[in-house]
Amino acid sequence: xxxxxxxxxxLLAGGLAIMAAPAVAQTTTTTAExxxxxxxxxxxxxxxxxxxxxxxxxxxxxxGVVDYSPATVDKRRAELRAFQARLPDFAVARWxxxxxxxxxxxxxxxxxxxxxxxxxxxxxxxxGMYVDELQxxxxxxxxxxxxKLAPFQARLRTIPAYLAQARINLDAVAADYADLxxxxxxxxxxxxxxxxxxxxxxxxxxGWFADLRGRAEKQQPGLVADIAAAETAIASFRDWLVAGRPxxxxxxxxxxxxxxxxxxxxRLMPYSSDEIVLLAERxxxxxxxxxxxxxxxxxxxxxxxxxxxxxxxxxxxxxxxAKIRKWLVDEEIISVPDYMPRTYQExxxxxxxIVRPTGPMFWEQIQFxxxxxDHLHATFPGHxxxxxxxxxxxxxxxxxxxxxxxxxxWGFYLEETALQLGLFDDRPRTRELIYIFGLFRAxxxxxxxxxxxxxxxxxxxxxxxxxxxPYLDDNVARxxxxxxxxxxxxxxxxxTIGMMQLQKLMIDRKRQLGDAFSIRDYHDYLMNTGRLxxxxxxxxxxxxxxxxxxxxxxxxxxAVKR
Numbered sequence: 374x375x376x377x378x379x380x381x382x383x384l385l386a387g388g389l390a391i392m393a394a395p396a397v398a399q400t401t402t403t404t405a406e407x408x409x410x411x412x413x414x415x416x417x418x419x420x421x422x423x424x425x426x427x428x429x430x431x432x433x434x435x436x437g438v439v440d441y442s443p444a445t446v447d448k449r450r451a452e453l454r455a456f457q458a459r460l461p462d463f464a465v466a467r468w469x470x471x472x473x474x475x476x477x478x479x480x481x482x483x484x485x486x487x488x489x490x491x492x493x494x495x496x497x498x499x500x501g502m503y504v505d506e507l508q509x510x511x512x513x514x515x516x517x518x519x520x521k522l523a524p525f526q527a528r529l530r531t532i533p534a535y536l537a538q539a540r541i542n543l544d545a546v547a548a549d550y551a552d553l554x555x556x557x558x559x560x561x562x563x564x565x566x567x568x569x570x571x572x573x574x575x576x577x578x579x580g581w582f583a584d585l586r587g588r589a590e591k592q593q594p595g596l597v598a599d600i601a602a603a604e605t606a607i608a609s610f611r612d613w614l615v616a617g618r619p620x621x622x623x624x625x626x627x628x629x630x631x632x633x634x635x636x637x638x639x640r641l642m643p644y645s646s647d648e649i650v651l652l653a654e655r656x657x658x659x660x661x662x663x664x665x666x667x668x669x670x671x672x673x674x675x676x677x678x679x680x681x682x683x684x685x686x687x688x689x690x691x692x693x694x695a696k697i698r699k700w701l702v703d704e705e706i707i708s709v710p711d712y713m714p715r716t717y718q719e720x721x722x723x724x725x726x727i728v729r730p731t732g733p734m735f736w737e738q739i740q741f742x743x744x745x746x747d748h749l750h751a752t753f754p755g756h757x758x759x760x761x762x763x764x765x766x767x768x769x770x771x772x773x774x775x776x777x778x779x780x781x782x783w784g785f786y787l788e789e790t791a792l793q794l795g796l797f798d799d800r801p802r803t804r805e806l807i808y809i810f811g812l813f814r815a816x817x818x819x820x821x822x823x824x825x826x827x828x829x830x831x832x833x834x835x836x837x838x839x840x841x842x843p844y845l846d847d848n849v850a851r852x853x854x855x856x857x858x859x860x861x862x863x864x865x866x867x868x869t870i871g872m873m874q875l876q877k878l879m880i881d882r883k884r885q886l887g888d889a890f891s892i893r894d895y896h897d898y899l900m901n902t903g904r905l906x907x908x909x910x911x912x913x914x915x916x917x918x919x920x921x922x923x924x925x926x927x928x929x930x931x932a933v934k935r
Contacts, residue, residue, distance in 0.1 A: 407926035409473055412462035416472050419463055420769045423479045426456050427773050430486055437528035438535050439506075441496035441542050450490050457483050470916060474909045475770045477641065477924055481906070482774065484638045485861060487930045492627050496542045499859060500554035500614055503539045504578055507532065507607065511581035512568055515592040522593075529599040533606040540613055547625035549824075549831045551618050553855045558611040562848035563727070564734060570727055579608055625858050626827040627935075634933045635862045640778060641906040642863070642870065643920040646822050649866055653818035656869055657841065660812035667805050677742040677802045679733065683726035686741060690717050693744040697753055700796055707754050707896040713761060720758075723751045735842075735849040739810065743803045746810055749791055750784040754896075759783055762900040771903025777864050779904045782871020785814060789872075813842040814868040821857045821865030831858060874907035875899075881915050 429452065432439045460483070465476045489495070495502040510528060517525055561574035568574075568581070575584045582604045589596040614621075627635070629646065636642040636649075644652070680686040694717035701707055714720040724740040724747065727733075733741055740747045749755055759780060766772040788807050797803045820834035829837070835850040857865030883890040898914060905913070908920045 407922075409465035409468075409476070409925055410461050410463050411466045412464050414459075414463045416463075416468055416475075419472075419476060419479060422456065422459055423482075423770050423773075426479075426483065429456075430482070436531055437524070438531050442538070446490065446496070453483065453486055453490060457487070470918075471913055473921075474905065474913045477909055477921065478770060478774050478905050480927070481639050481641055484930065488631075488635055488639060488861065491930060492631050492935070493861065494545070495859070497545045498543070498547050498623070498625075499550040500539065500543055500546060500610075501550055501557060501855070501859060503536060503610070504554050504557055506535075507603075508578060508581070509567070511578060511585050513585065514569075515585075515588050515596075517593065522596075526596060526599055529596070529603050532603040536606045536610045539610065545623055546617075546621040547623040548618075548621055549625040549858060551614055551621040553831065553851070553859070555611065555614050555618065556851070557855075558607070558614070562852060563729065564736075564848050564852040570725065572728075573730075579604070579611060582607055624827040625831070626825040627862055629826045630933050631930075631935050632822070632825045632862050634928065634930060637924070638927065638930075639861070640776070640863050640867070641908045641921075641924055642778070643908055643923070644870065646826060649870055650819055650822050652873065653815045653822075653866065653869055656815035656873075657812055657819070660808050660815055661841070664805060664808035664812060667801070667808060671801045671805065674802060677806075679738075679741050680726075686726045686744075690722060690744050690748075693717075693748050694720070694753060697745070697748060697796070700791075701754060704794060705891070705893045706794065707893055707900070709754075710762070710765075712765070713753075713758065717748075717752070720752055723747050735813075735845045738844040739806050743800065743806055745791075745797070745800070745803055746788055746806050749787045750810075755784040755787055756780065759900065759904070763904055766901065766903045768903055771905060775904045776867075776906040778867040778871035778874060778907050779899075779910065780871075781864075781868045782873075782875050782907060783899065785810075785868045785872040786875045809843055813838065813845065814872075816841045817853060817857065818866040818869040820854065821863065824854065824858045825862045831855070871907060874911070878907060878911050878914065881911065881917060885915055 432441075432445075432449070460480055463476060465473055468476070493499075510525075513525060557577055558579055559577040561576055561580065563574055571584070575581045582600060586597060586600040586604060589600055626632070633646050636644070636646060642649075680689065698709065701709060722744070724737050724744075726741075727737070729737075736747065751757065763772070763775070788810055791797065792804055792807050797807070816838050820829060820837055823829040824831065824834050831851070831854045834854045835847065838850050838853070839845045839847075853865070879892070879895055882895055899910070902910065902913065908924075912918055912921045
C-alpha cells in the first residue's frame with residue numbers, strides 16, 4: 374500500500390489530475406474553450422427552472438406506491454432532457470462567482486437524476502428498493518387513530534400488486550443486490566433501519582410483518598387480514614428471488630468510466646477515483662500509525678469498559694453532551710444558536726441502550742465506551758446540529774441541495790478536529806476510538822470505489838474492512854456495504870474525502886486571511902451557507918477557481934462509454 378508521498382502531497386495541495394480521465398466519446402468542446410455558458414437567460418430564470426425541477430425530481434406515489442413502469446420511466450427521461458436542454462442558455466459568464474456556484478449545483482442535481490434514470494436504475498436492478506419501501510410500514514405503532522387507519526390500510530392492500538409489478542420491473546438484477554435483499558427479507562441485523570427495539574429481533578421484513586400481525590391481533594384486529602395478505606406476498610417475493618438467484622449474475626457497480634463521470638459531474642469532486650483510492654490508502658496508514666502509537670502511549674491505563682446498565686450509559690451521554698457544549702463556546706469553536714435544543718434528550722442521539730444476546734455491534738462498542746466520537750459526528754455539532762442549521766438556510770437553491778461530501782465530511786472532520794483542539798486531552802483512551810473511526814472510514818472509501826468499479830464484491834469489501842477495523846462485525850460491515858453499493862456512487866468515500874476537502878478549505882482561508890482568520894467564523898460559514906459540494910464552497914468562500922474551472926467542460930452522460 375505504500376506509495377510515493379510526494380504524489381499524495383500534490384493531490385492535497387492542488388488536486389493534481391494524474392490519473393486517466395473517464396472514457397468518453399469524442400466531443401467538440403476542448404478544455405481551452407471551456408468556460409461558463411454565455412447564453413441570454415438571467416439568474417432569476419435559473420431559480421425558476423430549479424424550483425420546477427426540484428418539485429419534479431422525486432416521483433410522486435399514488436396510494437403510497439411509486440410507478441416504475443417502463444412507460445413512466447421513459448416519460449421521466451424525456452422530461453429530464455427538457456430541463457437539461459435549457460442549461461446552456463444561461464448567461465453564467467456574466468454572473469458573480471456565487472451565482473456561478475449555484476448554476477453548477479443545479480446542473481449537478483440534474484446530472485444525478487440522469488444517472489439514476491439511465492445507469493443505476495434501482496427499480497430494475499435492486500430488489501432491495503422494494504423491500505425498503507415496505508420496511509417502515511412494519512414498524513407502525515398500533516393502534517392507529519381513525520384518521521391514520523384508512524390510509525395505512527389502503528397502503529397495506531397495495532402490497533400484493535406492488536410486489537407483483539416489482540417482479541416485472543426487475544429484469545436486470547445484480548447479484549450483490551439480490552443477496553442483500555434476500556438477507557434483509559429473512560434476517561435481522563439490528564443496524565441502521567430505524568426499527569423499534571425488540572429483545573429478540575424479528576427475522577427480517579418477513580419477521581417484522583409477522584410481528585405487526587401479532588400486535589394487530591391484540592390492538593387492531595381489523596388490520597389482520599390485510600397484514601396476512603401482505604405477509605404472503607412478501608414471502609412469495611422472497612421465494613421468487615431465491616429461485617431466480619442463479620440467473621441474477623450482473624455486477625452491482627456502475628463501472629469505472631461511469632463512476633468517474635459521476636464524481637466529476639454530480640459530486641463535483643476534484644479527484645478521479647484512482648486518486649481517491651490513493652488518498653484513502655494514505656489515510657488508512659496514517660490512522661493505523663496513530664492508533665498504534667496511541668495504544669502504546671496509553672498502555673499503562675485501564676481499557677475503556679462498557680457500561681453496566683442503561684442508567685450508567687445515560688449518565689455518560691448527559692456528561693458528554695454538557696462537556697461538548699461548554700467546550701464549543703469556551704474555545705470559540707462554533708456559534709450555538711438559540712434555536713438549538715438545549716439537552717441531549719431533545720437533540721437525540723444515535724445509539725440507544727440495547728442489550729443484545731451477541732453483545733454490542735461495532736457502533737455500540739465505540740459509543741457505549743465513550744459517547745463523544747459519535748456525539749460529535751452525528752449529533753452536536755454534527756448531523757443533527759447541521760440539519761437544524763441547514764433548515765434555516767432560505768436561499769432558493771442552496772436550501773435544497775444536500776451533498777454528502779459536505780455533510781458526512783463535516784461529521785468526520787469534527788472528530789479529529791476536536792482531538793487536535795484538545796477536547797480529549799483528559800480522555801486518552803478516547804483518542805484511540807477517534808482513530809478507529811478514522812481507519813474504518815478510510816477502508817470504506819477504498820471499498821466504496823472498488824465495489825462501484827466492480828473490483829470488489831460486497832463479501833470482499835466486508836472481509837477487507839474487518840481485517841483493518843477493530844470491533845467490526847458482520848452485520849455492520851454488511852449494512853455499510855449495502856448502503857455504499859446501493860446509494861448513488863461515492864457516498865462511502867465522501868466521509869474521508871469530504872473531511873480532507875474541508876481541511877483544505879480551512880487551510881486556504883487561513884492563508885488568505887492570516888491573523889484575521891477565525892475558526893468559529895469558518896465553521897459558521899459552513900452552517901449558514903448551504904450544504905453544497907465542498908469544491909463549490911471553496912470557490913464561493915475564497916474565490917479560488919482552480920477546482921471549479923475543470924467543471925465547465927461538461928461531458929454529458931450519454932457520451933460515457935459503459
